[in-house]
Amino acid sequence: MRSVCWKLHLFPLAIFAAIACVCICGCSRKGPMFPLDNPTPRADVHSYANPAEWKATRVFLDLDVDFNRKVIRGTALLDLDRGPGSPAPAVVLDTRALKIEKAEWSADSAAGKWNVAKFSVGASDPILGAPLRVEIPPEARAVRIAYESSPGAVALQWLEPAQTTGKKQPFLFSQSQAIQARSWIPLQDSPGIRVTYGAKIRVPGQLRAVMSANTNPFAEDAGGIMLDASTREFHFEQPKPIPSYLIALAVGDLVFANLDPRGGKEGRTGVYAEPSVLPAASKEFTDTEKMVEAVEARFGPYRWGRYDLLVLPPSFPFGGMENPCLTFATPTVIAGDKSLVSLVAHELAHSWSGNLVTNATWRDFWLNEGFTTYIERRILEDIYGKERADMEAVLGYRTLLDELNRLPEKDEILYVDLKGRDPDDGFTEVPYEKGALFLRTLESVVGREKFDHFLRAYFEENAFQSITTQDFLEKLETALFRPDPALESKVPVLQWITQPGVPEGAAIPKSALLDHAAAAAESFAEGKSSASSISFKTWSTQEQLYFLRSLPKSLDAAKMAALDEAFGLTRSGNAEVVAEWLLMAVRNRYAPANPRLERFLVEVGRRKFIKPLYEELVKTPEGRERAAAIYAKARPGYHPMAVATVDGILNPAGK
Numbered sequence: 245m246r247s248v249c250w251k252l253h254l255f256p257l258a259i260f261a262a263i264a265c266v267c268i269c270g271c272s273r274k275g276p277m278f279p280l281d282n283p284t285p286r287a288d289v290h291s292y293a294n295p296a297e298w299k300a301t302r303v304f305l306d307l308d309v310d311f312n313r314k315v316i317r318g319t320a321l322l323d324l325d326r327g328p329g330s331p332a333p334a335v336v337l338d339t340r341a342l343k344i345e346k347a348e349w350s351a352d353s354a355a356g357k358w359n360v361a362k363f364s365v366g367a368s369d370p371i372l373g374a375p376l377r378v379e380i381p382p383e384a385r386a387v388r389i390a391y392e393s394s395p396g397a398v399a400l401q402w403l404e405p406a407q408t409t410g411k412k413q414p415f416l417f418s419q420s421q422a423i424q425a426r427s428w429i430p431l432q433d434s435p436g437i438r439v440t441y442g443a444k445i446r447v448p449g450q451l452r453a454v455m456s457a458n459t460n461p462f463a464e465d466a467g468g469i470m471l472d473a474s475t476r477e478f479h480f481e482q483p484k485p486i487p488s489y490l491i492a493l494a495v496g497d498l499v500f501a502n503l504d505p506r507g508g509k510e511g512r513t514g515v516y517a518e519p520s521v522l523p524a525a526s527k528e529f530t531d532t533e534k535m536v537e538a539v540e541a542r543f544g545p546y547r548w549g550r551y552d553l554l555v556l557p558p559s560f561p562f563g564g565m566e567n568p569c570l571t572f573a574t575p576t577v578i579a580g581d582k583s584l585v586s587l588v589a590h591e592l593a594h595s596w597s598g599n600l601v602t603n604a605t606w607r608d609f610w611l612n613e614g615f616t617t618y619i620e621r622r623i624l625e626d627i628y629g630k631e632r633a634d635m636e637a638v639l640g641y642r643t644l645l646d647e648l649n650r651l652p653e654k655d656e657i658l659y660v661d662l663k664g665r666d667p668d669d670g671f672t673e674v675p676y677e678k679g680a681l682f683l684r685t686l687e688s689v690v691g692r693e694k695f696d697h698f699l700r701a702y703f704e705e706n707a708f709q710s711i712t713t714q715d716f717l718e719k720l721e722t723a724l725f726r727p728d729p730a731l732e733s734k735v736p737v738l739q740w741i742t743q744p745g746v747p748e749g750a751a752i753p754k755s756a757l758l759d760h761a762a763a764a765a766e767s768f769a770e771g772k773s774s775a776s777s778i779s780f781k782t783w784s785t786q787e788q789l790y791f792l793r794s795l796p797k798s799l800d801a802a803k804m805a806a807l808d809e810a811f812g813l814t815r816s817g818n819a820e821v822v823a824e825w826l827l828m829a830v831r832n833r834y835a836p837a838n839p840r841l842e843r844f845l846v847e848v849g850r851r852k853f854i855k856p857l858y859e860e861l862v863k864t865p866e867g868r869e870r871a872a873a874i875y876a877k878a879r880p881g882y883h884p885m886a887v888a889t890v891d892g893i894l895n896p897a898g899k
């Protein structure tokens with residue numbers, strides 16, 4: 245009885261609720277169409293900074309680069325804005341293993357009046373580093389910190405001359421993403437906080453410094469100013485507000501070549517490299533200016549002044565890093581035939597997605613990488629045709645499926661929860677390839693013209709801002725889904741963003757050329773065709789890679805030898821192809837490739853290549869032994885981030 249009563253009692257309410265629901269869903273739905281269950285989407289769990297109270301707006305660095313002690317030493321000056329109504333007794337900065345020597349504050353730094361400030365460095369967390377708390381009065385408008393980095397600073401790699409291509413001069417480069425800037429600069433190290441920056445950098449007289457700033461290689465002081473017989477000073481200015489992970493420095497024996505068909509001073513694209521690498525680099529990257537123009541035509545102007553590339557020594561742990569005005573790139577993309585320049589397209593695309601419109605927190609990282617991977621393929625299509633772009637998309641999709649097989653479900657999510665974890669844990673194929681596939685699916689449903697229009701407006705409206713996934717979803721709703729309610733049933737937006745796996749209806753890429761390569765692999769594996777009958781050598785790198793990846797995991801010694809003999813795989817100069825082949829060689833214990841494997845692992849520090857090779861090696865006891873022997877030689881030449889990765893493979897849990 246009671247339950248009947250209860251139902252009767254609530255009946256009018258139920259009718260009211262039903263009417264309200266019809267009204268909300270059918271006519272004027274209130275609230276966001278794609279709500280994320282996160283009350284504080286802007287809170288950055290990977291920074292100690294207190295930007296609501298004090299927010300840095302500009303950083304000025306005055307630094308000496310000391311190759312002997314492997315430290316950077318000097319001052320960082322931060323201009324500050326005080327939050328409205330904040331009591332704000334202190335500004336909190338991020339640091340990691342920095343030696344803080346002094347802190348000062350100023351109400352008028354331009355007048356050069358500085359006051360000593362009390363400061364304290366908190367306990368160090370293995371992921372976040374340590375907070376630096378500088379006590380300042382309400383009238384403060386700047387702080388200046390005197391400090392020194394530690395020789396083990398995780399952002400910095402100091403190379404001995406022997407580890408460079410020229411073998412004569414040392415080399416230094418930084419890698420600040422994701423949260424490593426704090427290991428060489430005390431600052432508010434969050435992608436949600438944007439600063440302009442300037443710098444005075446002093447280096448040994450025979451070296452050249454470059455930064456992610458708008459420097460003109462044709463300016464009179466482009467080669468620096470000699471202060472005395474042994475010290476050269478370089479000046480930099482980045483007038484556009486950028487997140488801290490884009491502050492970058494490299495110092496070495498660097499020379500410059502123009503890449504712009506308009507000629508040096510009139511142009512905007514060029515390349516820096518060690519002298520012996522420059523000729524091959526400038527030949528490989530001749531399409532750079534064309535690529536800039538292709539993105540501009542679709543998604544709006546390039547807003548950063550110059551676009552130059554810097555080719556780093558082979559120990560650079562990444563393919564590329566989109567440092568503004570100056571992409572840092574691995575030399576492993578120089579294949580001699582432009583077959584790996586998708587990397588340039590990718591880093592260039594970041595000048596829009598990532599550098600111009602930035603993920604507000606590392607949870608929103610897919611906004612950087614998914615958009616960039618999508619735009620990268622649009623650039624390739626514009627410059628090299630649809631077949632090339634389709635092949636890259638299929639290769640990417642295949643990598644995504646492999647990654648999804650490997651990852652726990654919680655990491656298959658675009659809006660991945662990284663609280664209490666290293667943001668580097670989120671650097672999987674998911675933000676890149678699943679993010680790109682989501683955008684590709686939106687494009688296929690909405691139509692290219694409309695989607696391009698949406699993206700162009702997205703970059704225009706959010707230029708020089710850091711945004712959250714929720715912000716993006718609201719823009720998607722307003723610009724595309726509200727005007728066309730039928731879209732909601734075609735693209736399960738929230739499922740894409742918050743659920744594991746690939747939703748149904750995804751615009752899966754296809755390539756006839758790659759289907760052909762896969763068929764050739766199958767025929768060879770089944771013994772129906774010989775290696776010499778396959779036209780592998782005339783194929784594109786993408787077809788070659790797909791062929792190798794389509795072979796069965798296990799191949800007998802005769803088949804491995806036949807492939808090597810017909811295609812010259814162990815000798816290949818193409819880093820992508822040789823890395824794939826070496827992986828097969830380890831898996832199938834193909835001994836003739838052993839010397840090449842060792843040379844490759846010692847010379848190259850790019851994590852994308854070395855990580856799977858070490859992972860495959862440690863699967864057997866003898867492989868583990870070989871991995872340890874090779875790593876003993878290779879480790880001194882790896883970047884600290886690559887060292888951390890390989891240490892984790894060879895000694896899991898620090899055993």
Ligand SMILES: [Zn+2]
Nearest residue numbers: 590594613616
């Ligand atoms: Zn990227």
